[in-house]
Amino acid sequence: MSQAYIIEVSDRTAGIVVGDSSGFCFFSSDRAFDGLDGGHFGSARAAERAVRALLQQRRRASSRSAPRAGI
Numbered sequence: 001m002s003q004a005y006i007i008e009v010s011d012r013t014a015g016i017v018v019g020d021s022s023g024f025c026f027f028s029s030d031r032a033f034d035g036l037d038g039g040h041f042g043s044a045r046a047a048e049r050a051v052r053a054l055l056q057q058r059r060r061a062s063s064r065s066a067p068r069a070g071i
Helices: 031-036 042-066
Strands: 004-009 013-020 023-028
Touching: 004 042, 013 031, 013 042, 023 031, 023 042, 031 042
Parallel strands: none
Antiparallel strands: 004 013, 013 023
């Protein structure tokens, strides 16, 4: 029987992970997470951590590029 899980982060569905013989494969359902598409992870939790890390990285990058008031 296959194992498949939906990964949701911050009210966004990032994608699904499907268990196979080598772990879990991630399939993106949101363009923001396409960089992880097709990636293999040792567990569904590891894939979720990667999704969270990517989202956090994007948020930091966008906050650094946002214009600052008074500058």
